[in-house]
Amino acid sequence: MLHAIIMAGGSGTRFWPASRRATPKQLLPLAGDCSMIQATRARLGAVTPAERTYVITSKSLVAPIAEQLPELREANIVGEPCRRDTAPCVGLAAVLVAAEDPDAMMLVCPSDHVIEQHDRFAEAIQRGEAVLNEHPDAIITFGIRPSYPAESFGYIQQGKQLARHDAFAVECFREKPNAETAKEYVDAGTFLWNSGIFLWRAQTILDALAKHEPEMHAHLQNIANAIGTPDYDETLQREFEAIDGKSVDYAVMERHSEVVVIEAPFDWDDVGSWQAVSRLHPHDDHGNAVVGSHIGIDSKNCIIHATPGHTIVTIDTEDLIVVQTADATLVAPRTSEERVREAVAQLNRREMTDLM
Incomplete structure (x- = not known):
């Protein structure tokens, strides 16, 4: 079987x-x-x-x-x-x-x-x-x-x-x-x-x-x-x-x-990083993949992920990853997404375990 x-x-x-x-x-x-x-x-x-x-x-x-x-x-x-x-x-x-x-x-x-x-x-x-x-x-x-x-x-x-x-x-x-x-x-x-x-x-x-x-x-x-x-x-x-x-x-x-x-x-999609959000969610007229509430002013090709009840506003931005949670926010170029692991390593070294 x-x-x-x-x-x-x-x-x-x-x-x-x-x-x-x-x-x-x-x-x-x-x-x-x-x-x-x-x-x-x-x-x-x-x-x-x-x-x-x-x-x-x-x-x-x-x-x-x-x-x-x-x-x-x-x-x-x-x-x-x-x-x-x-x-x-x-x-x-x-x-x-x-x-x-x-x-x-x-x-x-x-x-x-x-x-x-x-x-x-x-x-x-x-x-x-x-x-x-x-x-x-x-x-x-x-x-x-x-x-x-x-x-x-x-x-x-x-x-x-x-x-x-x-x-x-x-x-x-x-x-x-x-x-x-x-x-x-x-x-x-x-x-x-x-x-x-x-x-x-x-x-x-x-x-x-x-x-x-x-x-x-x-x-x-x-x-x-x-x-x-x-x-x-x-x-x-x-x-x-x-x-x-x-x-x-x-x-x-x-x-x-x-x-x-x-x-x-x-x-098929291997959801390995924030780039997957861009592949799996629809884009607005400016190429932004958005989960949650977002207001974009001259913002292009960004990945936006906001928690319910929170609005992310971006101005004059392009090719960014912006992720907001209740206790931490990530802002990074899309080309640097692999370095998110470095941020987690920094948190570990600083013993900021509540954010890990």
């Missing part, structure tokens, strides 16, 4: 000051009326029931996520003892799922994507299941046809097409490119954006970790052996903390012998 895994452990620092430790971006309504994680769960509802949906997050977010997703079982919202990147995250999910269903398929999704076409999303997953039934040892990823030469996304190069399927062997993965290289990828026509959505059998990812990351797998196996025993919580804490964290891309995807990419038939 198919089980869905929502990865929701990120801190969303690039969305400061709206995103905070207690309420990171996955708990915020950045692209609609519901939060990002609620939208993710609604989308997954088209392919898996609530009882086969898991959330892997940080310990501090278990309670607020449970409040936002009351349909999930308490045991299905799992708090990692510490942050260890995505390979341990999916490995932990795999041992939990395999304990219930040794033959399980796992659909792994980040909690901060925007995919509004739920029917097309379900269609893509069904295509992936069909591929997996014929190629049980495959790891499947879903690629997005580039609409522009993005520098903020990773890329997947398509290789040979699989027989009887509209799917391709992965030739290689490419990290986030510079502008010139991104244009080359788009012009080539064989590169897709890496969506970070994966489909595999639980046993396949565990076998891959055993082969490529044996120390990580050993810790995960110790956790698996403790499931259902009185020592489980203590074992999870000890063994997970001992793992050397790595991304699933480095640990497995770039090393597995059978990786397949399916071009997704749905529109």
